Structure formats: C-alpha cells, structure tokens
Amino acid sequence: MTTAVREAPHHNTLTCYTNYGCRLPECVKRLRAYYQNREAALKAGQWHPFVDADPVREHLHMLAEHNITPYRAAAMAGIGARSLHPLFQPRTGRRRAVRHTMRVEIAEKILAVTPDTAAPGxxxxxxxxxxxxxxxxxxxxxxxxxxxxxxxxxxxxxxxxxxxxxxxxxxxxxxxxxxxxxxxxxxxxxxxxxxxxxxxxxxxxxxxxxxxxxxxxASRMDDIDDPHFEPMYGLTRREIIAHDAGELMRTGGLDRASAAARLGVSKAYIDHAFRDHPQYAVAVAA
Structure with missing residues (x-):
C-alpha cells in the first residue's frame, strides 16, 4: 500500500522539503544553504535558533477563525500541542508570561499549516x-x-x-x-x-x-479538541480527589500520605475517596 504525499502549500521555507518531500532544485539549494549558514554561524558563535513568535501567534488566530484549533494545527504540523501553550495566556487559572520567541523549526511547521492543507483527510x-x-x-x-x-x-x-x-x-x-x-x-x-x-x-x-x-x-475551547484533556465535569470533590490522588500515586510513585499532603487533604480523606471510587484506587503502600 502506498501513502499519498500532499503537495506543499508553498516553496518559501524549508518545510516543503522536510514535510512534503519536495525535491525541486531551488528547494534543495535552499536547504543546503540553510545548513551551510547554520554551520558557519555555529562556528562563529552567532547561531540563534529562535524567531519572533508574533507571526505564529497571528497565524494561529487566523487558523482559529477557520475552526482549526491550536491543538489541531499542532497535530497537522507534527509537533506537540504543549509547545504552543506558552504563546497564549490561559483562559482560566493563574496568569503567566507569554513567550515572545520560539524555535525556528516549530515556527516554520506551524506557518505551513493553512486552511487548505488542514482540510483534506x-x-x-x-x-x-x-x-x-x-x-x-x-x-x-x-x-x-x-x-x-x-x-x-x-x-x-x-x-x-x-x-x-x-x-x-x-x-x-x-x-x-x-x-x-x-x-x-x-x-x-x-x-x-x-x-x-x-x-x-x-x-x-x-x-x-x-x-x-x-x-x-466556553472557557476551555483550547482544550476541546485535545484527547489528552480529561473534563472533570459533574464530579464531586471527593471523586476529583480520588482521581488526582490515583494519578499522583500511579505516575509519581507517591504513597497515600504523600499524595494527601500534595492535594491538601488528610490521608483519611484519600482512604474514603478511594473507598467511594475504587476505580481510581492504586494498590501501593498506604
């Protein structure tokens, strides 16, 4: 079985070569020039692998107007969605500093995603x-x-x-x-x-x-397309604690007392939460 290769949306950056298999002579020449310049800059201590993030941020806003969320854009670009999170303020929770630069290869991959290239398939x-x-x-x-x-x-x-x-x-x-x-x-x-x-x-x-x-x-549209985001809707506080404690114990190797301290509850509360919601309980040392 063969896999069709999508036509590159443009031939202005390296993505046509790296993402779409383009081998036009001018594109191959551009790639070679990029690596030659990179090598020379590295030797001179002048290599700066970061670019201004504002054009990428504006591009993502444009994609959102075409119902292409940042998560979907990241998936189309073949990068992790979390690499885009620092570009925006979270809709809920604590405010944080917004990143103003990003790695050039990530910027190029996102800029290569257009409403036309995101539509097929x-x-x-x-x-x-x-x-x-x-x-x-x-x-x-x-x-x-x-x-x-x-x-x-x-x-x-x-x-x-x-x-x-x-x-x-x-x-x-x-x-x-x-x-x-x-x-x-x-x-x-x-x-x-x-x-x-x-x-x-x-x-x-x-x-x-x-x-x-x-x-x-309404305040979580950045997460609605993310299959790794788990909506904690309609759950009691005890069930949420049971879920979070189970995750801490499973992924962090904590015991119940340490998980309780991390979550700001007593160990007895964890015990009762696991009793009421055994699907989250982890069989490790108490």
Missing part, C-alpha cells in the same frame, strides 16, 4: 464528539442536530458512539460540526421548534452521562 473525532455532546446537554436532540448539520438522521449519534473507540472523522465533517456548534451554542432549542419534552430528554441524556454543556467549554 481524516482527523481525530474527540472535539467533534465533545461539541455534539455539549449541544445535547444544552437540550438539543441528536436528530435536530443532524438536520442542522446536513447529516443523515442517525449520523450524529454514530459520531458520538464511535469517538470513544478512536474512530476518525472527515476533516470536512469536523469543520461542519464546529461551525454549527458556534452557531447553535447561543441559541435556544425551543426557538427552533424543539418541544419541551424533547429538550428535557436530551438534557437528561447528557446529564446522566456527565457530558459537559457548552457553558463548560
């Missing part, structure tokens, strides 16, 4: 499913969402079901869902002819499954 369905679930939690029945999104009557339900199994969705589908999410999140289902009974059924369906509504994601 399939993408992770996490964000698509989360948007649908949030609208359902707001009272939108899935059949009505299918109608608004131009899908078959059962396709929205299939997207939600398949997301938990790691299925991908067409990038075009993800774009449609993101566009309709932005349109419907501030609308009332009742204003679109949805009856009260169906609204209650949809919202109850979401509540029983702890699906975060659109209000939860």
């Amino acid at each position: 399939r993408v992770d369905s996490t964000g698509t499913a989360r948007r649908i679930r949030a609208l359902v939690a707001d009272g939108w029945p899935m059949r009505h969402l299918s109608h608004h999104m131009g899908f078959g009557s059962t396709y929205v339900h299939q997207i939600v079901q398949r997301a938990d199994k790691g299925h991908l969705v067409l990038a075009r589908t993800a774009g449609i869902v993101a566009e309709q999410y932005d349109r419907l999140k501030d609308e009332k289902p009742s204003d679109h002819g949805v009856g009260r009974r169906l609204i209650n059924l949809a919202s109850n369906h979401g509540a029983t499954r702890r699906w975060p509504p659109t209000s939860y994601w």
Whole structure:
C-alpha cells in the first residue's frame, strides 16, 4: 500500500522539503544553504535558533477563525500541542508570561499549516464528539442536530458512539460540526421548534452521562479538541480527589500520605475517596 504525499502549500521555507518531500532544485539549494549558514554561524558563535513568535501567534488566530484549533494545527504540523501553550495566556487559572520567541523549526511547521492543507483527510473525532455532546446537554436532540448539520438522521449519534473507540472523522465533517456548534451554542432549542419534552430528554441524556454543556467549554475551547484533556465535569470533590490522588500515586510513585499532603487533604480523606471510587484506587503502600 502506498501513502499519498500532499503537495506543499508553498516553496518559501524549508518545510516543503522536510514535510512534503519536495525535491525541486531551488528547494534543495535552499536547504543546503540553510545548513551551510547554520554551520558557519555555529562556528562563529552567532547561531540563534529562535524567531519572533508574533507571526505564529497571528497565524494561529487566523487558523482559529477557520475552526482549526491550536491543538489541531499542532497535530497537522507534527509537533506537540504543549509547545504552543506558552504563546497564549490561559483562559482560566493563574496568569503567566507569554513567550515572545520560539524555535525556528516549530515556527516554520506551524506557518505551513493553512486552511487548505488542514482540510483534506481524516482527523481525530474527540472535539467533534465533545461539541455534539455539549449541544445535547444544552437540550438539543441528536436528530435536530443532524438536520442542522446536513447529516443523515442517525449520523450524529454514530459520531458520538464511535469517538470513544478512536474512530476518525472527515476533516470536512469536523469543520461542519464546529461551525454549527458556534452557531447553535447561543441559541435556544425551543426557538427552533424543539418541544419541551424533547429538550428535557436530551438534557437528561447528557446529564446522566456527565457530558459537559457548552457553558463548560466556553472557557476551555483550547482544550476541546485535545484527547489528552480529561473534563472533570459533574464530579464531586471527593471523586476529583480520588482521581488526582490515583494519578499522583500511579505516575509519581507517591504513597497515600504523600499524595494527601500534595492535594491538601488528610490521608483519611484519600482512604474514603478511594473507598467511594475504587476505580481510581492504586494498590501501593498506604
């Protein structure tokens, strides 16, 4: 089986060679010149592998206007999304200094991502499913969402079901869902002819499954597409403590007393939390 190579969106930087397999003579010459200049600068102690981050930040804002989140842009560029976090202030939590420079190779990879290059193929369905679930939690029945999104009557339900199994969705589908999410999140289902009974059924369906509504994601849109982000919505404080303690013990090798001290609770509280939520308990020394 062969894998198609996408056409480079431009031939102005090294990414056409490194990311798209371009071997045009002028591009090969540009790459060789880059390494020659780099080698000479290294020897002279003048190599500066960082560039201004503002153009990248502006590029990411432009991509966001086309429903391409920083996480998705990073995935398309083949880099870790966390490398982009310092470019922005967090929407919630403690404020931090914003980075004004970044590594040249990361900047070039992000700048190579355009709305056109991001559209083809399939993408992770996490964000698509989360948007649908949030609208359902707001009272939108899935059949009505299918109608608004131009899908078959059962396709929205299939997207939600398949997301938990790691299925991908067409990038075009993800774009449609993101566009309709932005349109419907501030609308009332009742204003679109949805009856009260169906609204209650949809919202109850979401509540029983702890699906975060659109209000939860309003301050977390940078995370909605990130499959590694775990929404802690609809959980009691004790369950959250059980979850966090389990993670500390599993990944940090802490015992229960140390985990309790880290979380600012007593060891007895951890014991009770694990008793009530044994799925998070870790069998290590108490």
